[in-house]
Amino acid sequence: xxxxxxxxxxxxxxxxxxxxxxxxxxxxxxxxxxxxxxxxxxxxxxxxxxxxxxxxxxxxxxxxxxxxxxxxxxxxxxxxxxxxxxxxxxxxxxxxxxxxxxxxxxxxxxxxxxxxxxxxxxxxxxxxxxxxxxxxxxxxxxxxxxxxxxxxxxxxxxxxxxxxxxxxxxxxxxxxxxxxxxxxxxxxxxxxxxxxxxxxxxxxxxxxxxxxxxxxxxxxxxxxxxxxxxxxxxxxxxxxxxxxx
Numbered sequence: 657x658x659x660x661x662x663x664x665x666x667x668x669x670x671x672x673x674x675x676x677x678x679x680x681x682x683x684x685x686x687x688x689x690x691x692x693x694x695x696x697x698x699x700x701x702x703x704x705x706x707x708x709x710x711x712x713x714x715x716x717x718x719x720x721x722x723x724x725x726x727x728x729x730x731x732x733x734x735x736x737x738x739x740x741x742x743x744x745x746x747x748x749x750x751x752x753x754x755x756x757x758x759x760x761x762x763x764x765x766x767x768x769x770x771x772x773x774x775x776x777x778x779x780x781x782x783x784x785x786x787x788x789x790x791x792x793x794x795x796x797x798x799x800x801x802x803x804x805x806x807x808x809x810x811x812x813x814x815x816x817x818x819x820x821x822x823x824x825x826x827x828x829x830x831x832x833x834x835x836x837x838x839x840x841x842x843x844x845x846x847x848x849x850x851x852x853x854x855x856x857x858x859x860x861x862x863x864x865x866x867x868x869x870x871x872x873x874x875x876x877x878x879x880x881x882x883x884x885x886x887x888x889x890x891x892x893x894x895x896x897x898x899x900x901x
Contacts, residue, residue, distance in 0.1 A: 662839035666819055666846045668755035672743040673854065673863065680862035682706055683873055697798055704794040707741060709870035709899070711790055715783045716895035718776050724827060726888040727772075731824040733876065735846075736853035736864040738818035745793075746811025749804060757815035759842050760823045769829040769838070775820065782817045789813055814866070822849040872896070 673679075682702045685691050694702055714734050721727050747755045762770055770778065789810040796802035822845040829838055858864050860882075861875025868874035880892055 662836040663843045664759055664839070666757040666759050666815075666843060668739070668743060668747040668757055668815055669850065670747075670755070672747055672850070673740060675854065677854065677856065678862045680865040680868050680874065680876075682867065683871055698800055701794070701798055703867050704790070704797055706867035706870035707865075708787065708790045708794055710737070710866040710868065711783055711787045712899050713869040713895055714866075715780050715787070716898050717891055718821075719780060720891050720894065721888060723885070723887060726885055726891070728825045729884055729888055731821050732849070732852055733858055733864060733880070735818045735822040735849035736858060737866045737868070737876070738814045738821065739849055739853045740864055741866045742811045742815030742818060744811070746808045746815065750808065757812065757819060757846075759839065759846060760820040762823060762829060762838050762842060769831065769833065772824065772828050775824060779817060779820045779824075782813075782820065786810070786813045786817055818849060819846045822846045
């Protein structure tokens with residue numbers, strides 16, 4: 657690849673989650689009212705509802721993390737989780753050779769490198785768009801009218817924002833940086849996120865998934881309480897409080 661044509665596309669692997677590993681399953685409810693509600697809904701509704709809540713947690717959490725350590729930890733968790741959701745919604749059923757996702761440009765509308773604050777603001781805005789798509793898919797699923805193109809649109813949107821989230825780990829970009837090198841770094845970070853998403857390295861249990869962030873007792877949230885810094889733990893608690901208020 658020439659330096660005149662920096663990478664713009666990430667290929668989601670065809671055989672992404674086909675190896676050994678455990679998928680997340682929502683925890684059994686002990687609430688009889690909730691159990692009755694779910695009984696009348698199509699299978700998979702709770703996972704989609706939790707996925708929507710998980711997106712809200714990401715949106716609330718990213719803007720309040722400050723230290724590079726906390727941002728790296730969150731970006732690893734979130735990017736890997738979104739990539740797995742992307743594969744199930746888009747990649748797994750895609751009929752074609754290449755499952756394209758868009759890499760983060762790292763540029764603003766004027767062609768300047770995004771500051772880290774601006775990148776996170778962009779990510780939150782894109783998560784808002786993903787949330788709208790996820791809400792529509794969830795509603796269509798409940799009404800038993802969801803269609804593959806609708807799911808694929810959501811899946812691609814999740815995969816695209818995963819690339820942006822993975823790019824947080826690059827830190828601030830200096831004004832003199834070469835665009836090709838920056839784009840190569842974006843692709844390398846996205847490929848690293850794919851590798852992390854296939855394992856339980858981050859969660860010490862089920863493979864990363866967006867839905868896990870809706871449940872404090874999920875493998876991902878238990879790992880967060882155990883492995884994250886005090887400031888990241890407190891930020892997660894504050895994010896939950898803001899959503900549940």
